[in-house]
Amino acid sequence: MTIPTVGQAKDWRPETLLAQADEWRSKRDALTVGDGSATHAVDQARDAWQGRAAEAMLVRHQRAQADAATTSVSLERGSGAAQRAYASVSAARQTVLQAVDDAEKAGFRVSDAGVAAASGAPRASAIAEGTEATVSGAEHTARIQSALANLATADAVGAAEIRAAFSDLPMTVSDGAGGNEKKCCAAFPIDCLNAVTRNNADSVAEDESKKYFPGGGGETRQDACRHCIFPAMLTSWGTETFARCVGEAHERDHQHPDAESNDPDKRRYAVAAEKMDRYNNETGIRVGLRNEDNTAAIIAECVTLTNAAQRAHIDHMPETSTAGRDLIFLLE
Structure with missing residues (x-):
């Protein structure tokens, strides 16, 4: 698991996960409608179309129908996983941003690795709030780096749940694929x-x-x-x-x-x-x-x-x- 930097945490846009969740749910709905229409057409054709070609068509349709059902479930699961990932990653990211802001308000410079170093006199806001000496640089560093680690965990868990949501799909990748x-x-x-x-x-x-x-x-x-x-x-x-x-x-x-x-x-x-x-x-x-x-x-x-x-x-x-x-x- 790779720990993100402060800069990466600031640049992350978890809302893209919500957009992906909406897209997967939309595809699920479209697939359900399309599969229903296809099934209706096949049912209507059964009495009028007989023979080996009709039987082959029915077998292919039933196979496609089974794949569609599996895909529909996976899309629903994926949408839910993406929404949960958005919630957890957004919360973890906000904790990072708050920890960085607290350190900077107390007069510390925060490196991309999350290290808080003294930058001279504390800011006026810190003096006014009486917080300039309450937390050391080492404590700010520990808080920021812990928040970054939690963000990495939230991201990894979200990614694993999304992959798991699609694990049942009947994907076939050629033997020559790298x-x-x-x-x-x-x-x-x-x-x-x-x-x-x-x-x-x-x-x-x-x-x-x-x-x-x-x-x-x-x-x-x-x-x-x-x-x-x-x-x-x-x-x-x-x-x-x-x-x-x-x-x-x-x-x-x-x-x-x-x-x-x-x-x-x-x-x-x-x-x-x-x-x-x-x-x-x-x-x-x-x-x-x-x-x-x-x-x-x-x-x-x-x-x-x-x-x-x-x-x-x-x-x-x-x-x-x-x-x-x-x-x-x-x-x-």
Whole structure:
């Protein structure tokens, strides 16, 4: 557990937890309505649609219904956990701020680590209140640092409760996912469930890029297409924040094999390869924002952009794609 500094405690905005709680409850309500509508449609179709296709549809619906029920419960639990975390973190943060204010009013300077040091004559307010000599610097320090430790505990407990709320979700992360990528799924459980587990973002990106651009490998058009489809689906079926988390995590988890080579030319190429990935990831995110909840449209746009992709030179790599309408590659 990492103890926050005074500066971090001042900068924390616990109210974002309330906003997250509201969002999760809103998603729970929308999921309940959508699941009810789907169930009603399936029930109406049972008499009119028979056969193996109908049976397969019913099995898939029942599975989706079970997942929806689990997700709904998790969203409700997560919302409650976020609200409790807000209450405890807010109270602990206020205690820190009060302890710091008390020390400063008594004429002490408070460092970022929470150490109260004498700054000369006590403030006029402290003299007027008769508090300038009642508490020593060591006592102020102990109070502030204890409050900071309690804030860290409140934060850790809140985070653990939120993670536990989503522990029952049927999330599937590919075997090739690295530790940082898995942390993104843990941090954004609903986005991970929607984009990765239900819509198979990783396998779709892999399969479709190979289908349209066979025979490629790293830094080819095939690679560019994959780095377009994958973040696009994470954005479309999840959120932009989740897509950026996974994209950054992927670069940390899957470093280019020549990144630490003794050969300077290989290292230079590895740097260019990472820049290529980041460039194409950015385009993919923009594609996802343009095609919400639409895998087919994402694939079509990414394939079109890959066909029009420009070959870049390792010593003249373009800056991040701001328009999000082009891709680059290094090898034919």
